[in-house]
Amino acid sequence: MTSPARSARLATVGETRDLVQRGERSATEICEAALARIDALDPHLHAFTTIARDRARERARTIDQDPARRSGALAGVPVSIKDNLCTRGLSTTASSRMLEGFVPPYDATVVARLEAAGAVIVGKTNCDEFAMGSSTENSAFGPTRNPWAADRVPGGSSGGSAAAVAAGLTPLSLGSDTGGSIRQPAAHCGVVGLKPTYGRVSRYGLLAYASSLDQVGPLTRTSADAALALSVIAGHDTADATSASDPVPDYEAGLTGDLRGVRIGVPVRLLERGVDDEVTGAMDRAIEVLVARGARRVEIDLPYAASAIPVYYLIATAEASSNLARYDGVRYGFRAAPDSDRDDLRTMYARTRARGFGSEVKRRIMLGTYVLSAGYYDAYYLKAQRVRTLIRRDYDAAFVEADVIVMPTSPTPPFRLGECTSDPLQMYLTDVFTVTANLAGLPALSTPCGFSAAGLPIGLQITGRLFDEAAVLRVGDAHERDTDWWTRQPTDPPGTEERRN
Amino acid sequence: MLAFAMPVVFTRSEIEALAALANLELDPAETDLFGRQLSEILEYARQVQEIDTTGVPPTESVATRHGVDRPDEVRPSLPRPDALMNAPDGAPDAGLFRVPRVIG
Numbered sequence: 001m002t003s004p005a006r007s008a009r010l011a012t013v014g015e016t017r018d019l020v021q022r023g024e025r026s027a028t029e030i031c032e033a034a035l036a037r038i039d040a041l042d043p044h045l046h047a048f049t050t051i052a053r054d055r056a057r058e059r060a061r062t063i064d065q066d067p068a069r070r071s072g073a074l075a076g077v078p079v080s081i082k083d084n085l086c087t088r089g090l091s092t093t094a095s096s097r098m099l100e101g102f103v104p105p106y107d108a109t110v111v112a113r114l115e116a117a118g119a120v121i122v123g124k125t126n127c128d129e130f131a132m133g134s135s136t137e138n139s140a141f142g143p144t145r146n147p148w149a150a151d152r153v154p155g156g157s158s159g160g161s162a163a164a165v166a167a168g169l170t171p172l173s174l175g176s177d178t179g180g181s182i183r184q185p186a187a188h189c190g191v192v193g194l195k196p197t198y199g200r201v202s203r204y205g206l207l208a209y210a211s212s213l214d215q216v217g218p219l220t221r222t223s224a225d226a227a228l229a230l231s232v233i234a235g236h237d238t239a240d241a242t243s244a245s246d247p248v249p250d251y252e253a254g255l256t257g258d259l260r261g262v263r264i265g266v267p268v269r270l271l272e273r274g275v276d277d278e279v280t281g282a283m284d285r286a287i288e289v290l291v292a293r294g295a296r297r298v299e300i301d302l303p304y305a306a307s308a309i310p311v312y313y314l315i316a317t318a319e320a321s322s323n324l325a326r327y328d329g330v331r332y333g334f335r336a337a338p339d340s341d342r343d344d345l346r347t348m349y350a351r352t353r354a355r356g357f358g359s360e361v362k363r364r365i366m367l368g369t370y371v372l373s374a375g376y377y378d379a380y381y382l383k384a385q386r387v388r389t390l391i392r393r394d395y396d397a398a399f400v401e402a403d404v405i406v407m408p409t410s411p412t413p414p415f416r417l418g419e420c421t422s423d424p425l426q427m428y429l430t431d432v433f434t435v436t437a438n439l440a441g442l443p444a445l446s447t448p449c450g451f452s453a454a455g456l457p458i459g460l461q462i463t464g465r466l467f468d469e470a471a472v473l474r475v476g477d478a479h480e481r482d483t484d485w486w487t488r489q490p491t492d493p494p495g496t497e498e499r500r501n
Numbered sequence: 502m503l504a505f506a507m508p509v510v511f512t513r514s515e516i517e518a519l520a521a522l523a524n525l526e527l528d529p530a531e532t533d534l535f536g537r538q539l540s541e542i543l544e545y546a547r548q549v550q551e552i553d554t555t556g557v558p559p560t561e562s563v564a565t566r567h568g569v570d571r572p573d574e575v576r577p578s579l580p581r582p583d584a585l586m587n588a589p590d591g592a593p594d595a596g597l598f599r600v601p602r603v604i605g
């Protein structure tokens with residue numbers, strides 16, 4: 001049996017903030033506990049690329065010394081930040097050799113907003129290189145392990161963020177989601193992950209992968225925490241021309257638990273094939289929980305969603321090949337040493353990129369360069385953008401019948417480390433249920449909805465209309481009120497000292 | 502279209518030309534591997550070509566529904582020393598980035 005301390009549920013973002021605001025714990029005490037837990041567990045998990053001890057302690061002390069700062073919405077909450085978001089004065093690598101040693105001279109807008117609300121950044125989390133991957137195995141600094149099973153991947157690309165929240169290292173982590181990179185690792189690690197509507201959250205300071213798809217969002221233990229975090233990071237930013245000026249609603253106030261009259265759309269045909277039986281069972285039981293709260297199950301169809309994977313990989317790689325052209329060894333990051341004095345600029349570019357980028361990044365740059373090249377642009381890129389329009393129309397039609405759409409976040413529980421690395425296409429196929437929300441710009445949330453017989457987490461994905469984060473958060477929160485999947489936590493590896501907030 | 506009536510097969514020189522466009526120096530093993538993998542991925546992507554998109558416009562933006570124009574005014578930006586801070590071969594005194602020779 002576990003000791004009482006061990007079975008105590010990990011503190012949420014809201015609970016941690018309340019302790020600080022009421023003066024029951026200092027920000028310093030909470031920060032020290034988080035750093036101690038990271039020191040004990042991260043050697044096993046490798047969720048972090050950088051641990052920012054001094055910066056975190058200084059931040060916590062500042063909050064403790066100034067009563068005005070204790071009123072912040074995230075006062076004293078330890079947070080981790082995916083390593084593709086710029087943090088001023090703190091190494092930002094995107095888990096790539098290309099940016100090893102890069103120290104940004106500015107903060108991403110989301111980072112500045114978190115800190116203004118009193119959050120304490122304790123470190124940067126591991127990810128697939130430049131957010132390209134579904135397992136965090138593409139990190140140049142080694143993979144992150146799933147806290148639920150050390151031989152399994154945590155998902156990706158925000159795998160370090162999901163593992164950090166699941167293992168109780170930080171109750172909140174920021175990730176980025178281009179084709180499922182927040183939601184899929186959240187599902188694989190048994191936590192909540194929210195990809196907001198495209199434009200809801202500023203992308204300023206996010207190292208760009210695919211600019212028409214990228215979006216920043218929170219990974220947390222509960223939908224209520226995701227609502228709290230979104231309230232802090234959402235809103236217009238003059239530094240990001242695609243950020244939306246729509247007013248930011250009070251997301252926490254919308255968490256009423258009341259689902260009466262809410263129509264839950266299920267894309268039955270899309271789910272007919274290729275979904276693991278345990279995942280289907282968990283999703284069906286989750287829908288029953290929602291129906292018991294007054295929601296109504298309706299069947300919908302998303303006929304073009306089945307083509308979303310190739311559409312996504314044509315568009316995302318095209319945009320990546322353009323975005324990653326900036327890494328050329330001139331202004332920041334790695335530069336390959338010359339072979340001789342005769343090496344010219346072009347040779348330096350090509351050699352720097354050959355040695356600085358990992359295999360998956362090069363593969364996507366090559367594919368993206370091909371689909372944008374003369375003679376193929378119309379047939380691949382433009383064609384994919386036309387089918388993208390059809391996928392968006394699918395959702396427009398579905399949202400006449402339904403208020404939210406549910407499906408599994410991932411068709412299977414997390415796979416084993418190394419299981420998919422030799423076959424990139426096989427890895428791409430695991431994104432089948434997540435890429436459509438990016439292509440259509442829609443908000444989508446993953447919340448825990450069960451475990452496989454082997455004890456691996458399963459996630460339910462809830463997708464909403466454009467800018468209707470309130471609906472997906474309300475449904476996710478309602479599900480968490482009647483289930484205890486989200487309260488479960490992985491056993492610490494043997495030999496690690498128990499230290500929790 | 503004829504280009505999609507048969508699988509896309511890349512010769513080594515086609516992959517090398519593509520790598521040159523992308524400013525990537527590939528070794529022979531990578532050249533072969535990427536040629537094979539790109540063929541597989543594009544073969545899988547053929548299902549997109551088979552979808553009828555007659556009269557369907559390409560997506561240009563998904564959720565941006567506000568004017569993004571702003572007055573063209575000079576505003577503060579990154580100070581030059583900060584911009585040069587991360588340069589692999591910066592010349593901060595001159596305020597410049599140094600690069601290898603451009604013209605032989």
